Amino acid sequence: MSGMAGAGPLREARLHLSEEGGRHLYLLADPASGRILRLEPKLARLMANVRARLNGRLTGTPPEEEIAAATVIGEFIRAMRADASGERRRKFNPLFMQVPLFDVGPWQKYLRGLAAVTFSTFGAVVFAMLAMLSLWIHSATDGAMVSRIGDIFSLSAIATFAMVAPVTKVLHELGHVLAATRAGVRVRKAGVMLLGLYPLPFVDCSEADLLARRSGRIMISLGGLFADLSVAMVAFIAWHLVEDPALRQVLSSLVVFNSINTVIFNLNPILKLDGYFALSDAAHRRNWHTESFVALKSVRSALAGFDMGTAMRRVMDAPLRVAFALASTGWKIWIVAFVAWQVLPKFLGLGLFLVGWGMAAMFFTPLLSLNGASPQGRGRNQGAGDGPRGPRRAGRGWLWLPLLAGIALLLAFLPRPYHVTVPLDLDMDGSYAIRVAQGGVLRAMADAAHVEPGAALVQLEAPGAEAELALAEAERRFDLALADSAAGLDPLTAQAARQRAVTSAARVARLQQIAELRTVRAAQAGLFRPESTLHRGAQVGPGRVVGHLLPDQGTARLTGAFPEIWVEKLSDDLRGATLRSSQFYEVLDPERDIRLEDMAGDVTSGVRLAVVSSHSATALTGEPLSTRLQFGAEPLWRHAVFRGRILLLRFREAQQAAQGAATQ
Numbered sequence: 001m002s003g004m005a006g007a008g009p010l011r012e013a014r015l016h017l018s019e020e021g022g023r024h025l026y027l028l029a030d031p032a033s034g035r036i037l038r039l040e041p042k043l044a045r046l047m048a049n050v051r052a053r054l055n056g057r058l059t060g061t062p063p064e065e066e067i068a069a070a071t072v073i074g075e076f077i078r079a080m081r082a083d084a085s086g087e088r089r090r091k092f093n094p095l096f097m098q099v100p101l102f103d104v105g106p107w108q109k110y111l112r113g114l115a116a117v118t119f120s121t122f123g124a125v126v127f128a129m130l131a132m133l134s135l136w137i138h139s140a141t142d143g144a145m146v147s148r149i150g151d152i153f154s155l156s157a158i159a160t161f162a163m164v165a166p167v168t169k170v171l172h173e174l175g176h177v178l179a180a181t182r183a184g185v186r187v188r189k190a191g192v193m194l195l196g197l198y199p200l201p202f203v204d205c206s207e208a209d210l211l212a213r214r215s216g217r218i219m220i221s222l223g224g225l226f227a228d229l230s231v232a233m234v235a236f237i238a239w240h241l242v243e244d245p246a247l248r249q250v251l252s253s254l255v256v257f258n259s260i261n262t263v264i265f266n267l268n269p270i271l272k273l274d275g276y277f278a279l280s281d282a283a284h285r286r287n288w289h290t291e292s293f294v295a296l297k298s299v300r301s302a303l304a305g306f307d308m309g310t311a312m313r314r315v316m317d318a319p320l321r322v323a324f325a326l327a328s329t330g331w332k333i334w335i336v337a338f339v340a341w342q343v344l345p346k347f348l349g350l351g352l353f354l355v356g357w358g359m360a361a362m363f364f365t366p367l368l369s370l371n372g373a374s375p376q377g378r379g380r381n382q383g384a385g386d387g388p389r390g391p392r393r394a395g396r397g398w399l400w401l402p403l404l405a406g407i408a409l410l411l412a413f414l415p416r417p418y419h420v421t422v423p424l425d426l427d428m429d430g431s432y433a434i435r436v437a438q439g440g441v442l443r444a445m446a447d448a449a450h451v452e453p454g455a456a457l458v459q460l461e462a463p464g465a466e467a468e469l470a471l472a473e474a475e476r477r478f479d480l481a482l483a484d485s486a487a488g489l490d491p492l493t494a495q496a497a498r499q500r501a502v503t504s505a506a507r508v509a510r511l512q513q514i515a516e517l518r519t520v521r522a523a524q525a526g527l528f529r530p531e532s533t534l535h536r537g538a539q540v541g542p543g544r545v546v547g548h549l550l551p552d553q554g555t556a557r558l559t560g561a562f563p564e565i566w567v568e569k570l571s572d573d574l575r576g577a578t579l580r581s582s583q584f585y586e587v588l589d590p591e592r593d594i595r596l597e598d599m600a601g602d603v604t605s606g607v608r609l610a611v612v613s614s615h616s617a618t619a620l621t622g623e624p625l626s627t628r629l630q631f632g633a634e635p636l637w638r639h640a641v642f643r644g645r646i647l648l649l650r651f652r653e654a655q656q657a658a659q660g661a662a663t664q
Contacts, residue, residue: 013077015039015047016210025286029210030077036206037076038287043069097194104177104187104203115181118226119219127226130233137240145239145252164253166199171231172224172266173203179223180205183216214281221278225262232258264335270328288324296325411636417575418631418639420566422609424558424579425625426550426617431557434528434547436460438517442538445530445546451522457530458546460518472511476504526551527618550617557617558625562596562609565649566629570596570609573632579613581623586613588627 016027026044028037039047046069052058053066062070117123138145173190180187188204208217235254242248267275272289280288295318302311315322426432440460451457479501522528530547540546558579562570577588588594593612611627613620 100189100191115178119182175223175227179220228258228262292321292325295321415633417633424560427557458520556613558611576630
């Protein structure tokens with residue numbers, strides 16, 4: 001047909017009509033390339049007319065807009081097919097590559113039984129039982145596993161994550177495949193994604209956008225999360241049944257990776273992963289991510305042209321979309337910053353590599369394709385792609401460099417105060433520790449409870465002490481009796497007896513004082529906590545801590561390790577301090593309530609921060625406490641230099657600790 005000679009690929013393309021939130025959604029699927037596009041209503045109507053003319057159902061001369069639509073969509077379909085077949089060379093992306101391996105569709109018939117059981121009432125009951133059993137074990141063991149997981153950013157933990165991640169991702173993708181099979185959706189390709197040459201599996205479930213109902217699409221999106229959490233709970237239960245340390249390390253890594261990774265990344269709706277797809281389907285906004293970043297890009301383009309009026313109008317036209325795109329970008333930045341702050345102090349070279357890799361993967365790699373899309377694409381689990389590229393506005397890209405440089409320069413000289421937060425605990429080893437002055441065998445100890453002043457907290461006994469006291473008392477009475485009987489007969493003997501009686505009385509008084517010291521009494525009313533490691537009959541040496549007494553009245557004394565690098569600022573430039581807990585917020589007096597103390601033998605901290613609170617020690621029992629200190633303001637570039645010093649110091653401390661552990 002005249003004017004549509006290049007529209008042949010449209011004969012094979014399929015146009016689907018879907019419903020979303022009370023409005024129609026038009027999807028164009030190309031079987032040859034496996035790509036799915038979302039079309040605007042006007043473009044979809046033109047597409048339907050073009051296909052009708054190509055099939056002979058509509059005759060007559062096509063209008064110019066149909067010819068233009070046929071040309072644009074036809075060229076894009078050919079480009080998609082060239083991409084899929086490898087005929088057209090894609091832009092090289094060293095951080096993200098996909099390698100399709102095989103077609104999953106023919107294998108789905110063998111998975112129907114397993115899919116029907118997994119995504120059924122029986123599967124939901126088993127999942128709930130695993131969850132309840134895990135919660136019960138966690139409660140019964142007082143979180144034993146959580147306290148022994150260790151540092152998730154240690155070299156051994158990172159290496160374990162690297163080994164188990166591809167395996168757990170296979171199970172994750174199997175969850176998507178089973179959910180798709182249950183929903184009657186054909187899964188296309190399965191393969192390997194290379195993220196910075198690190199292999200992770202993927203499956204293409206994009207046909208769910210065409211064939212599945214909304215509930216089915218949500219099930220497919222959450223199928224991987226269902227698999228992740230199931231593996232995490234099974235590994236959690238298995239951890240408590242095995243004793244081998246190496247196997248426990250692998251199981252704890254599975255728990256951490258399949259739970260924390262699932263919550264922070266896959267379940268997070270502001271990242272374009274499984275949680276986003278499930279939420280967007282539930283909210284009838286299946287293309288929310290693309291729409292949001294298109295809106296943000298329009299604002300960015302206006303700012304690049306210094307057109308503030310247009311930028312503000314575009315923000316007001318789509319405030320939620322712009323906010324979503326900014327939140328997604330900010331979350332990515334926070335993830336990179338958090339990982340950097342945790343890894344850099346321990347593995348400087350590896351940390352720099354991970355930070356550079358994360359920044360490139362999240363921010364610089366997407367710059368390889370900045371142009372917008374005309375028809376919009378929606379991908380599910382690495383399925384679909386973008387629409388035809390629109391014309392790029394030339395001559396404005398270079399404006400970003402001086403604009404960003406100017407903003408960075410202004411921010412660098414922006415003065416901001418320093419802040420540091422120090423975790424605190426009640427001074428249990430000092431102010432509130434109950435120590436015994438005399439050693440002995442533990443005879444009795446009060447239970448953990450509120451006590452009144454003078455109440456006996458701990459009673460000790462010393463073998464032979466009572467016999468020695470009784471003997472001294474008998475000697476005193478004998479000397480007194482001898483002195484009385486010899487008073488009128490032999491004055492010298494009576495005088496000697498009286499002197500021995502005085503000596504015996506002094507000995508009795510000393511032994512009685514020592515016996516009284518073996519009974520520790522409460523000096524004031526408060527909450528007594530006995531030392532849990534002591535039991536009746538245990539030998540207790542002088543100075544041993546036998547419990548803690550937290551007074552009901554007066555001020556509380558708190559302590560916490562304080563980094564030496566902040567000592568100079570604390571001594572010279574402390575401007576304010578606050579004590580924080582889950583229940584209150586207390587402003588402290590920097591001169592009266594804050595001071596430093598030496599911590600003998602602590603090579604990492606060196607000093608201890610002592611804080612006085614107006615609350616009583618009993619009121620602060622069980623509270624998570626911290627103090628936030630504020631120092632004088634300096635430009636942000638000075639902040640960056642100071643934070644760099646902190647990272648280097650923590651890196652050296654980690655090296656020293658590792659060397660010390662290696663020599664033991």
